[in-house]
Amino acid sequence: MADAKTREAGVKGSAKGKSNTQHAVSVLKSLILENRLSSGSNHLESELAEMLGMSRTPVREATLILEAQGLVEVKPRHGVRILSLSPEDMAEIYDILTELESLSAELAAGKDYVEADFATAEDAIRRMDEALANEDRETWAVADELFHSELVRLGGNRRIGNIFRTYSDQVRRARNLTLNLRPKPTKSNDDHRRVLKAIRDGDSERAREIHRAHRVQAKEMLIGILEQYGFHNV
Amino acid sequence: MADAKTREAGVKGSAKGKSNTQHAVSVLKSLILENRLSSGSNHLESELAEMLGMSRTPVREATLILEAQGLVEVKPRHGVRILSLSPEDMAEIYDILTELESLSAELAAGKDYVEADFATAEDAIRRMDEALANEDRETWAVADELFHSELVRLGGNRRIGNIFRTYSDQVRRARNLTLNLRPKPTKSNDDHRRVLKAIRDGDSERAREIHRAHRVQAKEMLIGILEQYGFHNV
DNA sequence: AAATTAATTTACGTATACATTAAAAAATTA
DNA sequence: TAATTTTTTAATGTATACGTAAATTAATTT
Numbered sequence: 001m002a003d004a005k006t007r008e009a010g011v012k013g014s015a016k017g018k019s020n021t022q023h024a025v026s027v028l029k030s031l032i033l034e035n036r037l038s039s040g041s042n043h044l045e046s047e048l049a050e051m052l053g054m055s056r057t058p059v060r061e062a063t064l065i066l067e068a069q070g071l072v073e074v075k076p077r078h079g080v081r082i083l084s085l086s087p088e089d090m091a092e093i094y095d096i097l098t099e100l101e102s103l104s105a106e107l108a109a110g111k112d113y114v115e116a117d118f119a120t121a122e123d124a125i126r127r128m129d130e131a132l133a134n135e136d137r138e139t140w141a142v143a144d145e146l147f148h149s150e151l152v153r154l155g156g157n158r159r160i161g162n163i164f165r166t167y168s169d170q171v172r173r174a175r176n177l178t179l180n181l182r183p184k185p186t187k188s189n190d191d192h193r194r195v196l197k198a199i200r201d202g203d204s205e206r207a208r209e210i211h212r213a214h215r216v217q218a219k220e221m222l223i224g225i226l227e228q229y230g231f232h233n234v
Numbered sequence: 235m236a237d238a239k240t241r242e243a244g245v246k247g248s249a250k251g252k253s254n255t256q257h258a259v260s261v262l263k264s265l266i267l268e269n270r271l272s273s274g275s276n277h278l279e280s281e282l283a284e285m286l287g288m289s290r291t292p293v294r295e296a297t298l299i300l301e302a303q304g305l306v307e308v309k310p311r312h313g314v315r316i317l318s319l320s321p322e323d324m325a326e327i328y329d330i331l332t333e334l335e336s337l338s339a340e341l342a343a344g345k346d347y348v349e350a351d352f353a354t355a356e357d358a359i360r361r362m363d364e365a366l367a368n369e370d371r372e373t374w375a376v377a378d379e380l381f382h383s384e385l386v387r388l389g390g391n392r393r394i395g396n397i398f399r400t401y402s403d404q405v406r407r408a409r410n411l412t413l414n415l416r417p418k419p420t421k422s423n424d425d426h427r428r429v430l431k432a433i434r435d436g437d438s439e440r441a442r443e444i445h446r447a448h449r450v451q452a453k454e455m456l457i458g459i460l461e462q463y464g465f466h467n468v
Numbered sequence: 469a470a471a472t473t474a475a476t477t478t479a480c481g482t483a484t485a486c487a488t489t490a491a492a493a494a495a496t497t498a
Numbered sequence: 499t500a501a502t503t504t505t506t507t508a509a510t511g512t513a514t515a516c517g518t519a520a521a522t523t524a525a526t527t528t
Contacts, residue, residue, distance in 0.1 A: 019481065021298075044509070055483045057291075060511090064255075064295055068302030070393075077490050077509060092391045095341075099333040107329075157326045162304070163397065253511060278479070289513045290480090311479060311520055 024062035039084035084233040094219035104155025106208035109199045121150040174234040258296035273318035318467040321460045328453035338389025340442040343433045355384040408468040
């Protein structure tokens with residue numbers, strides 16, 4: 001059944017040198033993050049294998065990787081369960097990101113960066129301003145995530161980068177839901193500029209505190225909305 | 235070759251309901267943490283499979299899980315590489331643990347715990363005192379890790395627990411090396427007692443700061459020793 | 469002999485067959 | 499009928515076969 005042709009058919013778009021396992025990881029991740037595999041749902045290996053046009057082996061490997069990343073839970077005779085996030089889960093994740101991003105800001109301020117190193121961060125800020133003027137919240141959110149990711153990169157701790165990516169993925173589902181319910185993020189870029197200035201000034205303590213406050217506010221806003229609108233599981 | 239009997243033979247000791255994959259994960263992890271698979275070394279899937287008395291399939295799955303946990307790197311035609319840790323890696327890990335444990339202390343102080351909730355932590359402190367009196371650093375280290383793990387548990391953020399366990403595993407290799415090179419950890423328990431008191435008092439800020447200082451000191455001590463003794467890769 | 473090309477080896481990635489065992493269904497008993 | 503046991507089903511866990519492609523070796527050419 002799954003001969004070379006079907007396998008080829010299953011590999012679409014950006015997949016070139018990638019193994020089927022890697023392909024399965026990225027496709028499943030997209031499906032989950034876009035809520036096309038709804039959280040709480042269960043899926044058999046064979047079902048996913050057919051959906052992806054490959055055998056169970058690479059699908060199995062993919063689910064193990066996704067499980068290690070905290071996106072799914074593999075429950076022996078009940079299939080792969082897409083994990084849902086409660087407001088409490090979101091709070092856990094935000095607390096972690098708050099600490100690690102603030103540390104990154106602190107570390108970044110302690111390094112000798114030149115102006116070019118801030119180009120991407122500046123670009124992200126510019127795109128946020130632009131998107132805000134255009135009332136384009138989706139674009140704003142993408143640029144906002146880019147800024148935070150730049151901050152982590154400037155901090156220089158690669159393991160924080162890994163943790164950041166893992167949890168950013170998970171948070172994205174909730175963020176997309178609340179994006180149009182939240183107040184317009186006008187103050188956000190003020191904070192971003194102030195953090196960046198503190199980093200340029202080499203003021204570790206200030207960079208850390210500005211960003212921490214920024215993050216704490218974001219957390220309270222998001223959790224508040226999730227609870228207010230009754231999103232008990234995202 | 236690998237029939238039911240050989241498979242049975244491969245499963246020894248504490249392995250009961252565990253799948254071969256899980257078994258492979260824990261055995262490989264032990265081998266790595268005990269430096270019996272030295273860091274930097276490469277191992278073919280087939281080699282590990284034979285060593286563990288099972289087929290390649292569960293070994294492959296195990297290596298993917300260990301890769302997601304940051305213990306090994308799977309390099310297509312060169313086998314599974316046991317990752318080594320440089321002093322810079324150790325610094326990264328310590329920085330993360332410092333932040334997340336300090337946050338845990340802060341969170342724990344904000345909760346309404348009763349005395350019984352601190353039993354394990356108190357026990358860990360007692361065992362550290364005892365071990366110190368007996369000059370038994372190995373026991374001291376185990377109890378110290380338990381105390382830190384209790385702190386994280388009291389913080390109540392389960393994801394921090396996962397991160398803590400992942401990196402504690404990695405740090406253990408280095409800690410074992412330096413355990414007898416470091417100064418006698420006499421001050422450590424003072425800090426532990428003060429953190430616990432701050433948590434009992436509900437003083438989040440103090441709990442956080444005491445533990446942070448404790449951790450920063452530990453980091454500087456460990457990194458200093460690694461560099462002093464020329465352990466460029468653990 | 470050095471460089472290039474061809475042949476071979478080998479480890480991996482994947483599919484598939486099969487064993488295992490939990491869950492579901494059916495049959496039996498009280 | 500409710501509870502218990504037996505049978506059946508089905509999904510997973512594991513082994514294995516095999517195609518593929520990287521790496522190595524051998525062969526060829528210059």
